[in-house]
Amino acid sequence: MSFLISAEDLAARLGRPNLRIIDGSWSLDGRDGRADFEQAHVPGAVFFDLDAVSNAASPLPHMMPSPAAFAAAAGALGVAAADQIVVYDTAGLFSAARVWWMFRTMGARDVRVLDGGLPLWRSQGRPLERGAATPRSASFQVDPVPGAVAELSDVRAAVGQGVQIVDARGAARFEGLAPEPRPGVRSGHMPGALNLPYGQLLNPDGTMKRGAALAQAFAGIGLDLDRPVITTCGSGVTAAMLTLGLAELGRPSRLYDGSWSEWGAREDTPVQTD
Numbered sequence: 001m002s003f004l005i006s007a008e009d010l011a012a013r014l015g016r017p018n019l020r021i022i023d024g025s026w027s028l029d030g031r032d033g034r035a036d037f038e039q040a041h042v043p044g045a046v047f048f049d050l051d052a053v054s055n056a057a058s059p060l061p062h063m064m065p066s067p068a069a070f071a072a073a074a075g076a077l078g079v080a081a082a083d084q085i086v087v088y089d090t091a092g093l094f095s096a097a098r099v100w101w102m103f104r105t106m107g108a109r110d111v112r113v114l115d116g117g118l119p120l121w122r123s124q125g126r127p128l129e130r131g132a133a134t135p136r137s138a139s140f141q142v143d144p145v146p147g148a149v150a151e152l153s154d155v156r157a158a159v160g161q162g163v164q165i166v167d168a169r170g171a172a173r174f175e176g177l178a179p180e181p182r183p184g185v186r187s188g189h190m191p192g193a194l195n196l197p198y199g200q201l202l203n204p205d206g207t208m209k210r211g212a213a214l215a216q217a218f219a220g221i222g223l224d225l226d227r228p229v230i231t232t233c234g235s236g237v238t239a240a241m242l243t244l245g246l247a248e249l250g251r252p253s254r255l256y257d258g259s260w261s262e263w264g265a266r267e268d269t270p271v272q273t274d
Contacts (some may be wrong), residue, residue: 002062002112003100003111003112003113003244003247003248004112004113004114004115004207004208004244004264005086005112005113005114006115006116007114007115007116007120007121007124007126008124009065010042010086010114010121011126011127012181013032013084014043014044014127015044016084018082018083018084019044019083019084019086020046020077020078020079020080020083020084020085020086021042021043021044021045021046021084021086021087021088021124022040022045022046022047022048022077022079022086022087022088022097022099022242023037023042023045023046023047023048023087023088023118024048024050024088024089024091024095024096024098024100025037025047025088025090025091025095025096025118025256026050026051026062026089026094026095026098026237027091027094027095027108028181028234033047033049033089033090034049036090038128038130038131038132039132040118040122040128040129040130041118041128041129041130041133042114042118042121042127042128042129043087043127043128043129044127044129045088045129045133046077046078046079046133046135046140047133048073048077048087048099049217050062050095050099050237052073053065053069053070053073053102054170055069060235060257060258060262061235061236061261062098062235062236062237063257063258064102064149064192064257065237067106067142067144070106070140070142071103071106071139071141071142074103074106074140075137075138075139075140076135076137076140077133077135077138078135078136078137078138079103079108079138079140080138080139080141081106081107081108081109081138081140081142081143082108082109082110082209083108083138084110084237085103085108085110085111085112086111086112086113087099087100087103087111087112087113087114087115088113088114088117088118088119089117089118090118090119091117091119092116092117092118092119092144092202092206093113093116093117093201093202093206093207093208093241094117094119094198094237094238094241095237096114096117097113097237097238097240097241097243097244098236098237098238098239098240100112100113100185100240100244101146101148101240101243101244101255102257104145104148104210105144105145105148105149106140106142106143106144106145107141107142107143107144107145108140108202111249113244115121115207115208116205116207117206118205119206120205120206120207122184136250139254140149141232141263147254148254148255149254149257150230150254150255150256150257151256151257151258151270152262152263153253154230154254154256154264155190155230155232155256155263156269159190159191159192159270160228162192163222163227163228163229163230164194164223164227164228164229164230165190165192165193165194165229165230165232166193166194166195166196166218166221166229166232166242167189167190167193167194167195167196167224167232167233167260168196168197168198168232168233168238168239168241168242169189169195169197169233169234169238169260170197171195171197173187173260174188174189174193174195175188175189175195175232175273175274176188176189176271176273176274178192178249180234180260181234182235182261182265183195183236183262185260185261185265186264186265187264187271187273188271188272188273189260189272189273189274190263190269190270190271191223191233191270191271191272192272193232193272194221194223194262195221196217196218196221196223196242198224198233198238198242199212200217201207201217201241201245203260208244208245208248209245210248214245214248214249215249217245218246218249219247225246225249225251228253228254229245229246229251229252229254230253230254230255231243231253231254231255231261232255232256232259232260232263233259234259234260234261235259235260235261236255236257236258236259236261237257239255239256239259243255
């Protein structure tokens with residue numbers, strides 16, 4: 001099964017009783033995703049706030065919350081683990097992959113990402129709604145997937161053991177040529193990491209590459225699809241784009257939740273620039 005769904009297929013499913021549509025829009029520049037949602041969203045959608053549904057005790061941005069906290073947040077949005085879930089964002093393909101990964105990691109089995117997101121949906125003249133969502137609550141039964149989340153210790157071990165680490169940030173940040181957007185975070189990357197900016201997984205229309213073209217995006221940076229992979233980025237959002245792409249190819253991966261926001265801010269983690 002593909003983890004992507006076309007606008008045409010989603011439009012044909014609108015109104016089904018077990019379909020749950022989630023707007024997972026988030027942007028690094030602080031744009032108010034909820035305000036955009038209330039201006040225009042796919043009919044029946046609810047808004048998922050990445051910053052609010054996070055570990056409030058962590059100093060790192062939008063870290064995965066506890067299973068109980070996630071279940072409460074998902075249930076409040078009217079989403080159950082057994083539902084057919086479709087996630088999209090207003091950028092096209094960006095933060096929706098992170099929400100997809102969170103729901104999958106917490107035990108939802110039928111979760112897909114709208115290929116091309118809201119921009120492609122709009123361009124095809126498909127229906128939109130305005131206003132805040134008022135969902136009926138549901139019960140989300142969590143069943144966390146073991147090993148889906150990579151912790152700092154896992155990445156330390158990966159660096160030492162040669163496990164493949166793939167970074168979704170842009171080349172300038174990866175190579176230490178551009179400053180990090182968060183204060184106190186060093187520039188550069190984990191020793192031995194590979195760089196695959198998430199945009200290289202996309203077609204010109206904002207949809208994700210498929211098949212041989214998608215596989216070549218990973219192979220072109222020297223990644224061996226038959227070996228273990230940890231994905232990373234600035235704060236764990238676009239790393240999920242790499243995880244989604246690998247999943248489309250039938251390849252598992254682990255996502256480093258703390259990503260560079262954690263690694264680059266520490267004084268006891270090695271940093272490479274080149």
